[in-house]
Amino acid sequence: MLETEVASLRDFLLKRNDYIPQLSVDCVVFSCHEKQLKVLLVQPKGMEAWALPGGFVSQNEDIESAAQETLKERTGLTEVRLDLFQVFGKASRNTQDSMRAYFLLQGIAGHEFEWLMKRFVTVGYYALVNFLEVRPTPSVLANSCTWFDISRLPLLAFDHSEIIRSALDSLRKNLDSKLLSPDLLPALFTMNELQVLYETALGTPLRRNNFQRRILGLDLLERTDKRYTGGAHKAPYLYRLKEKR
C-alpha cells in the first residue's frame, strides 16, 4: 500500500480487499545514537500504547517488499536490509479486543473493520539503520513516530514487547553482518566509531585492542588514510568496507 493512496482511517479500512487477510508485517527498526540503542515506534491515533511500525501485504507483493514499504513510509529509507527473524502466529495473539475498542471510539462502523478483528499472523523483520538518515514519519493512522531507548520503552500494544525482545536477540546474534554493511556505515570511519556502534548495540563494553583484531580478522575492511581531527592524540586510521566478496 502506498501512503499516498490513503487519506483517512476509513479509506484505509476500505482497502482491505487488496490485502492478504489476517497477515501483517512488523518492522523492528533499530538505530544507535549517542550510545543508546533505539527502536522506532508509532503511536496510533487515540491509543495510549505504542506499537511497532507495521503493515499489510498486498496480493501481488512479496512479504519482504511489504516490510520494505513500511520501513520507507516511516523512515524515508530505501534499500535497507531487512531480515526476517520470527513469525508470531499463536491463536491467542490478542490484537482483537483493543482494536475493537479503538475503532469504536473512532466512530467507525462495525462492518468496516470486521476484517481487522480476526486473528492476525505477523511476520517480524528487523533492521539496523543510520539514526541521522531517518526522518520518522507517522502514518495517517498515527499521531507520532519516534525513537525510544531500548531500555526505556513505553507501554507497548499487543505482544510487541515480546517481538522487540526477540528481534534484539537476533540483532545481537547477527551483528557483524548487520553492522558491517554499506547501508549503515559512512564511507569512511575509524575503528573507535565502529566500536561504539557495537557497544551500543550489544549493551556491553568491549576491549579496544581485541575488538580491532577481531574485526580486521573478518577481512571485510581496508585501511585508508589517517584522519587528523585536531584532537590532542595520535590520528586514527580511517577504514572503509571492502567491495563485495
Next chain:
Amino acid sequence: MLETEVASLRDFLLKRNDYIPQLSVDCVVFSCHEKQLKVLLVQPKGMEAWALPGGFVSQNEDIESAAQETLKERTGLTEVRLDLFQVFGKASRNTQDSMRAYFLLQGIAGHEFEWLMKRFVTVGYYALVNFLEVRPTPSVLANSCTWFDISRLPLLAFDHSEIIRSALDSLRKNLDSKLLSPDLLPALFTMNELQVLYETALGTPLRRNNFQRRILGLDLLERTDKRYTGGAHKAPYLYRLKEKR
C-alpha cells in the same frame, strides 16, 4: 484440520472457511536410517511431482499446532519438536498454475477451489525424527507418503526443493539441540551410534576421539554401564541424556 473430518477431496475443499486464507505450513521431516539422511514426502493424487507434507491453519489454532497436526497425520508422531526455520512469501511463489491444472483434471468445479488458487504464504517447520517410529501415512489427497534419501530427491512441486535446502541448512546449524533430545534418541545408546547419526545428518565423517570430547563437553550426557555385544572388541559404554537443566 483433523484427518477424520475429511472423507474426500471435495470435502477438503469445502472446509476452507475454517482456515486462515492464503496461509499454509510445510513440514520438512528428516530422519537418519542406514547412514542416509531422509526426508518425508507425499505425492498428491494425480500429480507426478512430490511435495512436502503440509496443511492449513485453522482460525483457532496456533501455526505451530497446525504443523504438529500435519506431522501427526503423516507420521503418527506426537510431541516432536518442530522448529520454524523460514517463511516463504514471495508473490511469485507459483503454486497456482499447477494446482489449477491438477484440480481441473480431478473434475472439481472451478468455484470450489478458487480459494486455493490465490497466492499462498507458507511457514516452514523442520523436525528430526526416529525413522523406525514413523508410520508414513498419506492423506486422502495423496497416493503415497514415503522417505527419500536427501541425495536422491524426486521431482518436487513448487519451490519445495528450495524449502528443503533451507531446512537442511537450519538442521545442520542446530544439530546439537535437535539430535540430543529425548524425542529422538533411545534411552541408552553408545557414542558410536550417536556419531553415526551426526555423520549422516551432516553428510561428513567425524573423528571418533574429537567427537566424543566435544559431545561430552556439552555436559548433556551421562555414562552408564557397558554393553557387551559379543563383538570381538572392547565393550562400549552406554550413555543416556541427563535430565532437564
Next chain:
DNA sequence: CCAAAAGTGTTAGATCTACACCCATGT
C-alpha cells in the same frame, strides 16, 4: 596372540583474553 573397536593421552596450532607498552598529536 591377534584383529577390531573403544578409550585415553598428547602435541602443534589456532584463537581468545588480558595486560602492557609504544607512538603520534595538540596544548
Next chain:
DNA sequence: ACATGGGTGTAGATCTAACACTTTTGG
C-alpha cells in the same frame, strides 16, 4: 613535556585437529 587516544606486542588460557598409543573383547 605530557596527557590523550590510537596502534601493536605478548604471555597465558582455552579450544581444536590430528595423531598415537593402550585397553578390552571374542576367535
